Amino acid sequence: xxxxxxxxxxxxxxxxxxxxxxxxxxxxxxxxxxxxxxxxxxxxxxxxxxxxxxxxxxxxxxxxxxxxxxxxxxxxxxxxxxxxxxxxxxxxxxxxxxxxxxxxxxxxxxxxxxxxxxxxxxxxxxxxxxxxxxxxxxxxxxxxxxxxxxxxxxxxxxxxxxxxxxxxxxxxxx
Numbered sequence: 001x002x003x004x005x006x007x008x009x010x011x012x013x014x015x016x017x018x019x020x021x022x023x024x025x026x027x028x029x030x031x032x033x034x035x036x037x038x039x040x041x042x043x044x045x046x047x048x049x050x051x052x053x054x055x056x057x058x059x060x061x062x063x064x065x066x067x068x069x070x071x072x073x074x075x076x077x078x079x080x081x082x083x084x085x086x087x088x089x090x091x092x093x094x095x096x097x098x099x100x101x102x103x104x105x106x107x108x109x110x111x112x113x114x115x116x117x118x119x120x121x122x123x124x125x126x127x128x129x130x131x132x133x134x135x136x137x138x139x140x141x142x143x144x145x146x147x148x149x150x151x152x153x154x155x156x157x158x159x160x161x162x163x164x165x166x167x168x169x170x171x172x173x174x
Contacts, residue, residue, distance in 0.1 A: 009070055011047060012046060015053040016059075017056040033063065034064070039068045040069050040081060051084070052135075054086045054087065054135075057088035060092045062093075067083075069100070077126060077140060077141045079138070083135050086135055097109040097117045097130055099119065104122055109130070117131075128140070
């Protein structure tokens with residue numbers, strides 16, 4: 001799945017197990033020195049980004065997850081990359097999640113907190129969230145940007161309310 005940076009990439013989909021919920025499972029990177037490296041250059045699962053279908057009933061995460069963005073695309077907020085589709089349960093945690101390349105180069109992840117890794121934000125006010133529970137990597141807005149927008153909407157509403165009432169408090173007629 002992974003190719004060195006600067007070379008033509010081929011993306012793929014690795015399926016483990018025979019059917020959804022089949023007995024057994026797959027160990028995704030065993031030990032602290034093991035690494036799973038996945039590349040992303042678009043939003044089509046298995047064609048423009050690497051992914052796993054983990055069909056066993058018990059799968060295990062471990063080692064390190066390296067994600068490489070292979071172009072300079074700034075993905076829309078809400079873009080979801082389903083890196084690990086799981087039919088059973090998973091155990092364990094990645095010891096680290098890293099990202100390199102493109103608009104997301106240099107982001108660092110912390111976690112997991114309740115199975116979710118969260119990155120620092122990029123210069124465009126986005127950060128990445130990776131869930132070990134769902135296997136999804138999601139582009140999300142920086143929390144402060146969302147809060148600023150929410151406060152702005154509240155202030156606009158308050159201003160309109162004041163204009164409508166003439167800026168005077170309303171009496172409760174009961």
